[in-house]
Amino acid sequence: MTNRFKELDWVGIALWLFRAIIIILVIYGVAAKIIAGRGTEYASTDWATFVISGLSQGSLYALIALGYTLVYGILFMINFAHGEFFMSGGMTAAVFVAAPLAASGFLDQQPYLGLLAIVIVAMIVSVSVALLTERIAYRPLRKAPRLVPLITAIGASFFWQYFFRGLYGGSIIPFPLPDAFQGRVEILGFEFLKTRFGVMLVSLIVLLALYILIQRTRTGKAIRAVAENKDTAALMGIDVDRTIAITFAVGAAMAAIAAVFWGLVFRQVHFFMGFVPGIKAFTAAVLGGIGSIPGAAIGGLFLGVIESLGPPLVLEGLGIPGAHQLKDMTAFLLLVLVLIFRPQGIVGEKLSEEKA
Numbered sequence: 001m002t003n004r005f006k007e008l009d010w011v012g013i014a015l016w017l018f019r020a021i022i023i024i025l026v027i028y029g030v031a032a033k034i035i036a037g038r039g040t041e042y043a044s045t046d047w048a049t050f051v052i053s054g055l056s057q058g059s060l061y062a063l064i065a066l067g068y069t070l071v072y073g074i075l076f077m078i079n080f081a082h083g084e085f086f087m088s089g090g091m092t093a094a095v096f097v098a099a100p101l102a103a104s105g106f107l108d109q110q111p112y113l114g115l116l117a118i119v120i121v122a123m124i125v126s127v128s129v130a131l132l133t134e135r136i137a138y139r140p141l142r143k144a145p146r147l148v149p150l151i152t153a154i155g156a157s158f159f160w161q162y163f164f165r166g167l168y169g170g171s172i173i174p175f176p177l178p179d180a181f182q183g184r185v186e187i188l189g190f191e192f193l194k195t196r197f198g199v200m201l202v203s204l205i206v207l208l209a210l211y212i213l214i215q216r217t218r219t220g221k222a223i224r225a226v227a228e229n230k231d232t233a234a235l236m237g238i239d240v241d242r243t244i245a246i247t248f249a250v251g252a253a254m255a256a257i258a259a260v261f262w263g264l265v266f267r268q269v270h271f272f273m274g275f276v277p278g279i280k281a282f283t284a285a286v287l288g289g290i291g292s293i294p295g296a297a298i299g300g301l302f303l304g305v306i307e308s309l310g311p312p313l314v315l316e317g318l319g320i321p322g323a324h325q326l327k328d329m330t331a332f333l334l335l336v337l338v339l340i341f342r343p344q345g346i347v348g349e350k351l352s353e354e355k356a
Contacts, residue, residue, distance in 0.1 A: 015340060022337060026314055033317030042312060049192065050308045056196035056265070058304020059203035063258035064281035065288070065296040066210065067251025073291040074227045074247050077146060080153040081133055083278020084160035085252040089126030090259030090269045091168055094175050097121045098263070102176035111178035115260070122256040129160060130252035134245055157278075165271040172270045175263030199261045206254060207297055213250070214293065223247055276328075283335045289345025298346055307331050 042050075064086055071079045097118045101107040107114040137156050141149045181198065184191040214220035225233040226243045234240050262277065263269050280303065288299025310330035315323035338345065 019337075019340060025318065029314035029317035031317070032319075033313055045191070050312060051305065052192050052196055054305035054308030055301060056199045056304070057307060058284075058301035059200050060258045060262055060265075060277070060300075061281050061284045061303055062297045062300025063203055063206060063254045064277055065284040065300045066207075066293060067255050068282050068285040069288075069291055069293060069296040070223075070247050070251045072285070073293075074223060074244055075138075075142070075149075077138075077149045078153065078282065079138075079248075079251075080150070080278070080282075081137075081156040081160060082251065082255060082281070083274030084157050084164075085126045085130045085133075085274075086255040086259045086262075086277060087269075087271065087274030088129045088160060088164055089122035089124075089252075089256035090175075090263050090273065091164055091173065091271065092125040093118045093122035093256075093260060094173050094263055094269045095168055098176050099174075102178075107176060108179045111180040114178065119257055119260050122260050123253045126252040126256035126259070127249045130248045131245055133160075134248045139241065139244075157274075161271055161274070168271065170271060172268050175267050175269050177264055177267060181264060193265075195261070195265050199265060202257065202261060206257060210250070210254070210293065219243075219246060280331060283331060286335060287338050287345055289347045292345065292347055295345050295347040302346065303331055303334065306334050310334075 064082065067082045067085065068079060071077065071082070098107070098114075101114045101117070133156050137152050138149055141152060177195070181194050183194060185194050185197060187197075212220075214223060222233070222238045222243045223246065225236065225238055226240055226247075230240050233243075258277075259269070259273075262273070281300065284299035284303045285296045286299070287303055288295025288297065307327045307330055311323035311327050315326060315330070320326065
C-alpha cells in the first residue's frame with residue numbers, strides 16, 4: 001500500500017485538479033451570466049460589438065504572430081525583438097508620412113493613396129530594422145546554444161526601444177485618421193467601426209498573400225526547405241543566409257502593416273507600443289502552435305475573441321469587479337491553460353527530439 005502511494009504521479013494529479021477547477025469556474029461564470037443574468041446586462045448589439053472587436057484585435061495579433069512563427073519555423077528561436085520591428089515602422093510612418101499628409105489635407109482628399117504611402121514607408125523601416133538585427137545580432141550566433149540568441153533577442157528589443165525613443169521622444173504621438181475611415185458602417189442591422197472592418201479585410205488579404213508566397217513560389221519552397229533542414233537545403237543550391245533574411249523581412253513587413261492599422265484603430269503610437277502587442281502575438285503563436293502559419297492566424301483570432309468576450313461573459317459572471325480591466329489576465333490565463341491541456345498548440349504537432 002505504501003509503495004502504491006509513493007508511485008502516484010502527484011504532479012499529474014495536481015494538474016488534473018487545476019484543469020477541473022478552471023473548467024468548473026468557466027462553466028459557472030458563463031451560466032451565472034447567461035442564465036442568472038448576473039452583472040451588467042448587454043444587448044445583442046453589444047455582444048456583436050464584442051465579437052467584431054475581438055476578431056479585429058485578433059487579426060492584428062495574427063499579423064504580428066506570423067513573424068514569430070516564421071522565424072521560429074526556420075531558426076527554432078523566439079525573436080523577442082519582433083515587437084520593436086512593429087513599433088519602428090508605425091512610429092516612423094506616423095512622424096514622417098501620416099502627420100505631414102494629414103496636415104496638408106492630402107490624407108483626407110486621397111485616403112487610400114495616403115494610406116498606401118504610410119504602409120509602404122512603415123514596411124521599409126520595419127524590414128530595414130529586421131534585416132539589420134538579423135545580420136548583426138543573430139547571424140553570428142546561428143551555431144551558438146539556443147539560450148544565447150534568446151538573450152540577444154531580448155537585448156535587441158531594449159536597444160531598438162530606446163533607440164527610437166531617442167529619435168522621436170518618449171511622448172505619445174497622435175496617429176491621424178482620414179475622414180473616410182471615421183464613423184461606423186451598418187451590416188445586418190448592426191453598426192460597427194469602419195476601422196475594425198478594415199483591419200479584418202486587410203488581414204485576410206495579407207494572410208492569403210503569405211499563403212501564396214509560402215506554398216506557390218520558389219522563395220516559399222526555399223523557406224520550407226531551409227526550415228526542414230539547412231544543411232540539405234544548402235547542398236541543393238539554396239542560399240540559406242539569403243532565405244533566412246527574406247523570412248525576417250516578410251515577418252517584419254506584416255508587422256509594419258499591423259502597426260499602421262494599430263495606429264488607425266487606437267489613434268496613437270509611442271516607443272513602447274511594441275511590447276504588449278508583441279507579447280500578445282507571441283502568446284497567439286504559442287496558442288496556435290509555434291512554427292505553424294495557420295496556427296498563428298487561428299491563435300491570433302482566438303486570443304482576440306477570448307480577450308473581448310472573456311471579461312463580460314466569464315469574469316462578470318464570477319462577480320469579479322473591474323472585469324474589463326482584466327482582459328490581459330484573461331489572455332495569459334488562456335496561454336497557461338493551453339500549455340497545460342495541449343502544449344503543442346491548437347493545430348501544432350508534437351516535435352521530435354531533434355527539433356524540440
